[in-house]
Amino acid sequence: MTRFSCLFSLALTASLTLVPLGARADVVSDTVKSYVLPRLDRVVASAAALDDAATKDCRPDSESLRVAFDQAYLDWVAVQHLNFGPVQKDNRYFAMVFWPDARNAVNRALRPLIGEANPIVNDPMAFRQSSVAGRGLSALELLLFGDEYPASDYTCALTRAITEDVEQTVREIRAGWTDYALTMIERGAENATYKSDAEVYRQFLTALDAGLEVDADLRLGRPLGTFDAPKPARAEAWRAGLSLPALSVSIASLRDLATSLSGGALDEDTRTEFDRVEAALDSVQDSPDLSLVADPAGRFRVEVLQQTIQTLRRVAAADVGDKLGVKAGFNSLDGD
């Protein structure tokens, strides 16, 4: 447990009484209560477990620490596409996972910290002001699974600083959702953020659409590179072997989101496409770090998987959008 925990577990308890359960049984209320909040609670629990594991044993080869890392990473991936509201405050989104990292920012943050044995790791408030790239799960992955930073007393302290910071970040996100859940459920003319049903629907639909875009274009597109220049080292969290597990978790979570937005059951077309994606995922299970992109035959399987996700994206956005009567909006990948 961290010094922040008491405050935020209070906020967590309060959230249960503030959200008027069952007051408006509708798609938004169901999605917030049955989809969003339980997944956020899960990240809070796994981030707390990660910090506990680091407190007990901070060595990079600690099995319990590595297992806790995997769990926290994947639980975060399950909510990562909900990139609006509390997640956008104070750079929290980037402070959780800094990927893709085209500018090598994670190493550029870690190198001077470790090189100078910067005592900032002993001051959580100061550490929170440092580079977002150096204080999240992407940085922790390099400490636990990379070979650039040999284990030392300093990397141990840094590991603990990161796990404490990550726990703090997810607690802030979860606490922010206490109010934000109401903001979404109680939309209407008086609501400064969501003036109508359509605006909330569009927010969720955009999250679904952007989530599938990230899966196809970033999680798969970046390591695929080109036929002549595949880029396996651009895969997400490949050192931890989480590239494929993260993709699978993301697809599963997006399926649940689409189901919730569809009122509890997917349209047949969307269900068929999700099934196809899951079958294509099965075909690459032998390569959790997606390094098979460098092999022509393996690469073909990844390209097929990418295409099925792109098809799913079109079908799901149309189906779910029709059901809700809205179209997906812009997202931050636009213009890239």
Place this chain on the structure above:
Amino acid sequence: MKRTLTSLSVLALSAAPAFAVEKTDVVATYIDIAQATYGDALTTAQTLDAAVADLIANPSQDTLEAARSAWLAARVPYQQSEVFRFGNPVVDDWEGKVNAWPLDEGLIDYVDASYGGATDENSFAALNVIATPTFTLSGTEVDATDITPDLIANTLQEADGVEANVASGYHAIEFLLWGQDLNGTDAGAGDRPYTDYATGADCTNGNCDRRGDYLQAATDLLVFDLEYMVAQWEDDGEAAVTLSDDPDAAITAMLTGMGSLSYGEQAGERMRLGLMLNDPEEEHDCFSDNTYNSHYYDGKGVQNVYLGSYTRVDGTEVSGPSLEDLLAETDAQTAEDLATAIDDTMVALGEMKTAAENGMAYDQMLAAGNAEGEAYITAGIEGLIAQTRVIERAVASLGAQDVMIEGSDSLDNPDAVFE
């Protein structure tokens, strides 16, 4: 006609300003300003090219300083031209050749050990072409014994499909003139010795002849690329013809460029991200510590387009009917608000420039815990975001179609500007 106004035309005149602003005239001003701005970018680059030749022929502290001064002077018009990006495909397709950023400079020349080697993103981040006459790139043997503009443009630039392999343009030249800035977020810019270009036993850091070849080839290439862009803005050039042929699309291009440069590019990629990372490498002119000028003149370019006026490097003014005039006819309030918003941004960027000139370089402003520095940068970001919101209103008032303003996922609420 003037003497025989009917009552109807009197009414019409009282409803609209006396001198109607024609879109075609506003577009003509825009093209004139682009011509002049790229023209100035070219002449200042030619001056730089001559200064570089002098440095290589007569390496000394003086010739190095002269080349650096010429580079700084060349940045002033070029940065003001960046507002012509985004809306004009001819510029967008070309821009990476001259101003790509950020770069893995270890591709080009020696770097400090703290730079590290190859990265997940870039196997060639530490290639060091200057010290490596032959190497294998994506399975192909490359002969780099002669460093030529062709080698830089067609083999090294974006080598291995990696954008950070910036081999050409202002920032590659900047690196070769200043070297790495190893001061982190402390005072000081890059400090490359002039002897990196010396001959014989005076040569420092090895391969001085190849380094000189690279610098000269890169500067020649910059001049060549700018000549191409100047030609695109001549009256019969592709950029000018495309705009003149379709004034409505031209207005869209103007607003797209103003909004995208302000928002996604400058506020987001060049300023906000640096603050998030507290990383001194996240500054646009990171070797020379000239970033404050780059930001300032980017902002100035937006103002030039809006007000229809550009002051050339020789002090003459190019001006004509402006976007502001056009907007004022349909929505005087927004026209005024946009002028004010851009003014506010220029005040903020001006304060950042003054602070930098007084000794707090941009990379020092990025230091974690430098609240004063952060405030300068934040004021610039907020000004740019605020003016983008007004640009959005101007888009609506002018009925401009298909304006897509480029975002940046570093901005807190990337969708807000579209609402």
